[in-house]
Amino acid sequence: MGADLLLDELVKQKVKVVFGYPGGAVLPLYDAIYRNSFHNILVRHEQGAIHAAEGFAKSTGEVGVAFLTSGPGATNAITGIADAKSDSVPLVVFTGQVTTTALGTDAFQEANIIEITRPITKRSWQVTTAKQLPKVVREAFKLATSGRPGPVVVDLPKNVMTEFVSNSTSLVQTAKDPLKMGKAVREKLVEKLRKAKRPLLLIGGGIISANATQEVRRFVEKHQIPVVSTMLGLGVVPKNEKFFLGMGGMHGTYAANMALAECDFLLNVGSRFDDRLATNPTEFAPKAWIAHFDIDPHELNKIIAADLAEAADARDVFQQLLKVNFELGKIDQWQLQLQNWQKQYPYHYQQQKGVIKPQEMIEEVGKLTRNEAIIVTDVGQHQMWAAQYYPFCKPRQLITSGGLGTMGFGLPAAIGAKLAHPETSVVLFVGDGGFQMTLEELAVIKQYDLDLKIILINNHALGMVRQWQDLFYEKRRSQTIFDKQPNFLGIAQAYEIESIKLDPNNWKEALADAFSQKHCVLVEAPVPQLEEVTPMIAPGSSNHEMFGIK
Helix, strand or coil, rough: HHHHHHHHHHHHHHCCCEEEEECCHHHHEEEEEHHCCCCEEECCHHHHHHHHHHHHHHCCCCEEEEEEEHHHHHCCCHHHHHHHCCCCCEEEEEEEEECCCCCCCCCCCCHHHHHHHHHHEEEECCCCCCHHHHHHHHHHHHHHHHHCCCCCEEEEHHHHCCCCCCCCCCCCCCCCCCCCCCCHHHHHHHHHHHHHHCEEEEEEEHHHHHHCCCHHHHHHHHHHHHHEEEEHHHHHHHHHHCEEEEEECCCCHHHHHHHHHHCCCCEEECCCCEEEECCHHHHCCCCCCCEEECCCCCHHHCCCCCEEEEECCCCHHHHHHHHHCCCCCCCCCHHHHHHHHHHCCCCCCCCCCCCCCCHHEEEEEEEECCCEEEEEECCCHHHHHHHHHCCCCCCCEEECCCCCCCCHHHHHHHHHHHHHCCCEEEEEEEEHHHHHHHHHHHHHHHHHCCCCCEEECCCCECHHHHHHHHHHCCCCCCEECCCCCCCCHHHHCCCCCCEEEEECCCHHHHHHHHHHCCEEEEEEEEEECCCCCEEEEEECCCCCCHHHHH
């Protein structure tokens, strides 16, 4: 049957796990899962399935796979699919559908998922015969991973899953050569780089997608060029690297943002100049000759008009640059200036006796995990504090929702990351707002006995939204303070998950004890409600116009 044929193709694609939720339109598929003992993780909501698949994909570089039923099952996944599109996450999402004879009749649980997902996928297919399945599945996996990675949807009418197929032709999958940087482009780039007095390298998540980390590190070490990262590029260059200036943009370091403002040469590879980095595009890197390389040609000259803009594979860019023997000009003064900025204006927070500061707690988690944990975050203040204060030292170490900023991402994504890396410490930082959006996935943690450490940063508020209200809306805190909250420890108990609430007087000892356990622990950390993420650049301001500096 078509369902068995689909599972056979997934085995050929070396799919290790699928995240899914059954329903009427995918009953034939789930019957095949039962008969073939295929590894399906039963989530508790379809949004959780997509975020878990994202966590798996982001932490491994492999394709995340999800099975969903038709109608509401498929539409519940829209947020996750849009999130994956924004962050270039390779996913193949299989959605059930009513029979081909019922299409267009508004049948029970029918939704036109092809048209709904068209703007948020690389492509959406609807399979109409079982014989099409092998070819479509292969093309879907190839498309999800080629070029700029992203999500693909394959819609499966119910009768296609029950159709018998005598045989099917097997097509050989051929990989497309990555886009390469031409010789003339390389020579022009090297010429400008040689003459630069204040050069700067900007790296983004595209470096990680291209598996170019080692090439970037060799390039930085060879030329001792200063480096700024986007949030999704954190870990490519270790935090303690001498010439790593940290994260740039709205909540970036002073040194990183000043470097962007003062550099005379900017090489951007794998970053799309989004509005959290280029906070004022008209005044971004105003003194720099800008080169921009991205695998997606649509990102070139979209926000920032570069002097040199080329579609190219990030790994090839650095491989070619490493082959050329050249030296930078005298940039000693530039390096010294940047190092002085780093020393004078580091990230900072004010410690208070009898108060748990979220920044200090994240630093403590770094010590307890020896900087080696996979860190998953939800979205909000805790996300920025994690990006600022956890000492990331390797790629795919930070799993977060970047472009779409999806609250509720964290818990299911942590499940996906842990299933992908059962022997690695996985820590989730989540706020009290986002936690309540997908907390039903605690059942998955218990069912599969996952050793996750969940740090619930509880400030009784939608912290980042409240911060913006205080800064830009004269402290009119409309609907951002939680006057009434559930008993989070009681919720954990209902799911049979161990939980503790930190006492400000001995929280470090209690945290260490939680991390010594070999099972999931929910750690509720009460933090000051009005704690802010600093430094910050106001919307529309330039990179050098930061406030909240020490």
